[in-house]
Amino acid sequence: MPCTISWPSRRGFEEEPGPPLCLVSPAVEQSRSVRNTTTAADALNTILADMLALYFKTKNFHWHMAGPHFRDYHLLLDEQATEIFSVVDDIAERLRKTGNTTLRSIGDFARRQTIKDNDAEFVPADDMLAELREDNFRAGSAFREAKVLVEEARDNGSHG
Ligand SMILES: [Fe+2]
DSSP states (O other): OOOSSBOSOOBTTBSSOOSOOBSSOHHHHHHGGGOOOOSHHHHHHHHHHHHHHHHHHHHHHHHHOOSTTHHHHHHHHHHHHHHHHTTHHHHHHHHHHTTOOOOOSHHHHHHHOOSOOOOOSOOOHHHHHHHHHHHHHHHHHHHHHHHHHHHHTTOHHHHO
């Protein structure tokens, strides 16, 4: 499936010309139609669950990284996990401020998450990075979808 949203060129990012850099992964675009979020609060709670799932998966891969690029990837994933976790509290408190409830437990977040856990005993480094790339595309897509819903709900604070 070709990209429906992409940069016009990769020029400036790489020396060699290549295929368009997709802003939304084809796999994520394909799954959009099955996403079940009916309200802005639902969307934000799903995003919250996904940010926690993505945080935990990123930390999992940080802890279990192995291979010749161990140090670089280990540090990279720790930085990314910190950035991901930094949005969690803001999303939850925004939900409360708008009169909604938010996640209450590990079970609650597990029921809502769309980003899948990876419980494999060993994951090669390249596969870790590829999986996180897809998950981050999914998260970005969910934020863009939620932005439309909060705008429709006239929630200017969440729309930002
Ligand atoms: Fe660490």
